[in-house]
Amino acid sequence: MAAAFLPGNLQDEATCSVCLEFFRDPVSIECGHNFCRACIAQSWRDLEADFPCPQCREVFPLRSFRPNRPLANMSEIIAQLARRGAREAEAGGQCPRHREALKLYCKDDASPICVVCDRSREHRPHAVVPVDEASEEYKVALRPSGPPSEQILLGxxxxxxxxxxxxxxxxxxELSKEITLLNKLITELEEKIQQPVLEFLKDVTGVISR
Known part of the structure; x- marks a missing residue:
């Protein structure tokens, strides 16, 4: 989802109302609303007439949209800012979505989360513990249990x-055996070639197959 810590108006301008992500290849329809090209194509996929706007519900008789290049450029810039902000938030120990401290660890998703994430529908059924508790638990699981375990690993x-x-x-x-066999076959072939024609033709197919 588009980063929640961006200014609201800026985020709204760069977000598709269908997928709720930053615009990808945005297009404008006749009412002036914008959508990702794939989103509007999916919304109108099974329609043959009367194409409604997913946002304002105005209906159009024809399937028509045009690329919005200025919006595409703006969305790309905002997306870059969002990614940079998310990296800075994570580096500072903050949730990139809610700007809250990452004090909890979701075992199901194997990732640190904040208290707001913990209350969300996404993580509500998951196993969540404090990050310190999770850290100690995994350290114990990874640490060899004393000198006997180390000896076992060395063994x-x-x-x-x-x-x-x-x-x-x-x-x-095995390679030496194959080389010896090949040398023997080469010797046999050389001897076979020197034989008279009729003698040479006897069992020649057997020699070739060998």
Missing amino acids: QLEKMEKNISRRQNENIS
């Missing part, structure tokens, strides 16, 4: 290294 690493070394040796051995 697993050593086992993996041995398996890799064994596979490398097996690959080298």
Whole structure:
């Protein structure tokens, strides 16, 4: 959704009333209202006549809209300002939507939220805990439980290294066998080529397939 901390009028001018996002490829219809091209196309998709404005409900006999390039440029600038503001808010430990401190952690979305987000419909059914509590919980889950666990990890690493070394040796051995076999086949082919024609043609297909 468009960033809530922008000035209200500025945000309204740059926001599509259908998707509630900053305009993407905005177009104007006959009543003067603006929408994303995809939004108005979706709104009129199944209509063959009488095309209503999604905002003021005025009806038009023809499907008609035109690009609004000045609005597209303005929306892009405002969107950039919104993204910059969101980054600054997050860097300062604030919710980019509500400018409140990020004191809570939503486990379902795996992200920090503010108290306003917690009361919203989006997060109401989610598991939410204070950020300090969530931090300690995940630290415990990630931390090895003492020296025995460290020894187990080192043992697993050593086992993996041995398996890799064994596979490398097996690959080298297998490759040596294939090289020996190829050399043998080359020798047989050279001998076969030197044979008289009739002798050469005997079992030549078998040699080729090998």
